[in-house]
Amino acid sequence: MTQRPTRILVDLDAITHNLGAIRKRVGVPVMGIVKAEAYGHGLVPVARHMQAQGVDQLGVAFLEEGIALREAGIHLPILVLGGIFGPQAAELIANDLEVTVSSLDKLRQVEAAAQSLGRKATVHLKVDTGMERIGVHSYSCGPFIEAAVASQWCTVKGIYSHLACADDPASPMTAAQVERFAEACSHFDRLGVPMPLRHLANSGGVLHFPETWLDMVRPGIVLYGVLPDPDSERTLDLRPAMSVVSQVVYFKVVRAGRPVSYGATWAPDTDTRVVTVPIGYGDGWPRSLSSCGQVLIHGRRYPVAGRICMDQFMVDIGGDSAWNEDEVVLVGASGGDAIRVEEVARAAGTIPYEILTRLNARIPRSYCGGDSPTGV
Structure with a gap:
């Protein structure tokens, strides 16, 4: 070997196994989260593998990640989960990326971009049920949902929120968020329009809270065989990738x-x-x-x-x-x-997510399993 002796080895068959275990547990479509270089495993190789395994959809954090996947030939639906700036709206639509709309103002920006391009935008409405990060508060989201449903340039494919404490099966926060999300979704019944795709469960939700599975789940770290927190219950047979x-x-x-x-x-x-x-x-x-x-x-x-x-x-x-x-x-x-990554995180005084995602591009990655060639 002439390349650097330090390297990351990714077992794509482990990802296949974990995806299968998730599907068997939840029984609903899966959005595979591949943001942050697929949690350090490699954005494009992992996305290609998940596409080959028939994952229903992919989720990324930023516009640039979505564009990279499109340029790599990924044709699956891709939701950009992060908050967007107005000028990004046109690029999101032009690259056939699904857009998180997190406020009435963002909705208007996406509408304007869609109209200028002459094509509708596919959007997911973000409701804040307790993270206080992005999204319209669940208790005041009625006008926001009504405006989105009435939009001529936006197709509302989904509505979602994010669980703040699902990593901990004993936390009462998740039950409160489930209730708030249900109240937000009830506006569609009030308006007499079909319910869009509801998705709420992250990795912690998949592990611990069946009531969060709804119409689709969004697993991230468990796809890669790692528990999100030392307090998480091992309810899935996971293989580290x-x-x-x-x-x-x-x-x-x-x-x-x-x-x-x-x-x-x-x-x-x-x-x-x-x-x-x-x-x-x-x-x-x-x-x-x-x-x-x-x-x-x-x-x-x-x-x-x-x-x-x-x-x-x-x-x-x-x-x-x-x-x-x-x-x-x-x-x-x-x-x-x-x-295991969980052990390293505990010793370092941090969480498994940080251990995985901070491993940077200076370390070469190689792949085994699946249909991927060895090496990148």
């Missing part, structure tokens, strides 16, 4: 009391063997794992020694042996042990 691996590039003996890495924050009590691994916070590997993270070498766990650097970090292997080019597993399996 990502492994993060590197190789030993240096070996040395460090004498007792000699500090390792920046800040001299860690030193061994006795003479020990230390290896260097070529990945750091410049790749998105959390600096907060300094002196508390672990890796697998030859199927055994070893601790990170000292602070993680921008491009490298060191590992204390004690009296054991490791040679240059030996594999180092940061996420994934080695021997009879495995390190």
Whole structure:
């Protein structure tokens, strides 16, 4: 191998398995969320694979992500979930992207863009039931829904909201949001028009709250085999799709009391063997794992020694042996042990979403399974 020894390996068959498990559990159409480079797994390769697996729809955060998928030949319906600026409306419509309309003002901007292009926009109405992020408040959304239904240039395909606490099965917040969303949807009955596609469930909703499944679900992180939170219940048989691996590039003996890495924050009590691994916070590997993270070498766990650097970090292997080019597993399996993303997030003091999405393009990705060629 001549490319960088640090790499991300994505198992597309694991994504296939997870999608099948979700479908079996919920029994309704699935919008596969592929924003943020498909949670670090690779936007275009994952979207192509999901399309091949017959996922019903895709969801992205931004206009640019939707355009990238269209340019890659993705023909599925794609909903842009994020808030939009008025000038983006025409590009959304021109690229056949479904638009989140989150206010009466945004509705008017989309209408104007659609009229200027001479083609209708497909929109999903965003109702705020408790996130206080984007969307019209559920208690005042009547005029907004009425205007959208009456629009000559917008076709209302869906109405949705986002669950704030569904990762926690014990939180009472989800029940309140379900009730508020139902009240918002009742305006369609009041107006005597057909109910559009209702979607509410994110990954937490899929795992814990069947009452949120409605007409479609929007799983994100569980598609990739990762639980959204340590408190989440494992109600799905999930297979992690990502492994993060590197190789030993240096070996040395460090004498007792000699500090390792920046800040001299860690030193061994006795003479020990230390290896260097070529990945750091410049790749998105959390600096907060300094002196508390672990890796697998030859199927055994070893601790990170000292602070993680921008491009490298060191590992204390004690009296054991490791040679240059030996594999180092940061996420994934080695021997009879495995390190999961959830475990890494807990050690880093963050959430699994951040661990996945901060892994940047400096790390090459390769793919196995499905119909995808190996490598990108």
